[in-house]
Amino acid sequence: MDRRQEILEAAAKSFSLFGYKATTMDQVAKIANVGKGTIYTFFSNKEELFNAIVLKLINEMRAEADAVAIEGAPFEQNAHARLMRMLKFRETHQLYAKLIDEEKELRTPAVSEVLQAIENEIVSYVKEKIEKAIAKGELKPCDTELVAYLLFKAYLSLVADWGKTHDVELAEERIVALLSGTIFKSLLL
Amino acid sequence: MDRRQEILEAAAKSFSLFGYKATTMDQVAKIANVGKGTIYTFFSNKEELFNAIVLKLINEMRAEADAVAIEGAPFEQNAHARLMRMLKFRETHQLYAKLIDEEKELRTPAVSEVLQAIENEIVSYVKEKIEKAIAKGELKPCDTELVAYLLFKAYLSLVADWGKTHDVELAEERIVALLSGTIFKSLLL
């Protein structure tokens, strides 16, 4: 059995269940059926082990975002589907949800850093898709970094923030109607 | 001398300097040259005194936002100036800045509530301006509540969040260029 893999799986399980702070290296070692010292032959410390797990999370999210896109479909439709899927990940993915909760409740610095890294990854992913659409001649050239940032923040606000201050969650059609008529329309060539 | 006014000024001073939690009723009484009991003849508790102070803050912000608008100028120009001014208030206004800091550091519930109320006030203010512009025939009819929310969140992200993850603050012209070409353009009739 690949010891490194055992450790990764044990860590993923523990981080997902208990969060970063409440996961102990002894615990991971026990779950992985491995001596504690062994973990340190593969990962130099707890934070690096954590980062390795989060890297997996990012790849899974990317894969799902790619999966919902339809080859040949308009930019708006794919961008919407991708962003919605990535934002749903915040509730869907056990580790992601746990980390968001820990960030809110405990403000664990390592968790804040990692959540920021995930958001940066999303923005850079969106930026990449915008650039491809521009190259294809579907969108007009623009400040891609800033447009990607705006799109992400807009979706995040509408999907994750709106519900906190209103007693009903925003319907997806209302989001589409809003952004289709505003941001997306103006990006078209 | 109006005792109620003395108390309000003392409270404003103390909340601005020390924040909500670190301000004590004994302190306010001392600054106001008033017995502690007197405060309770005008305000039923600390939180209501706080709310009265914040109401003043909201009115000042509204006044400044109105002051930067130019009669007859296009919606985009005035909306931009108004939102920028209200967001600058977060650094400019001593009490506002202190409360934002306290919310981040201490998470005082009374402060979170009040900050949320201020944001609601801003959104509702923006919504009102959008509705006026629609009535004037300058903008096309739209989901005003949602557009106001989007505009506020977009500005908040660009002005207040961008700097946290990038080493340079966003230049105002870059914000104008982005939003003028995207959201604002699509609102025009």
Place this chain on the structure above:
DNA sequence: ATATGACCGTTTGAGGAAAATGGTCAACCA
């Protein structure tokens, strides 16, 4: 060569005493 867990220095948090705080109200004027 690789894996291990007893061990180390540091951090954390439970527990409890002491100080401080928000709010009350009987006494006190003007």
Place this chain on the structure above:
DNA sequence: TGGTTGACCATTTTCCTCAAACGGTCATAT
């Protein structure tokens, strides 16, 4: 007698302490 006050009260917050728990190491075992 209506308005003001600060001593007072119950509760919360702060501070301190110390034992338990933690991340990380390394001599030893395999």
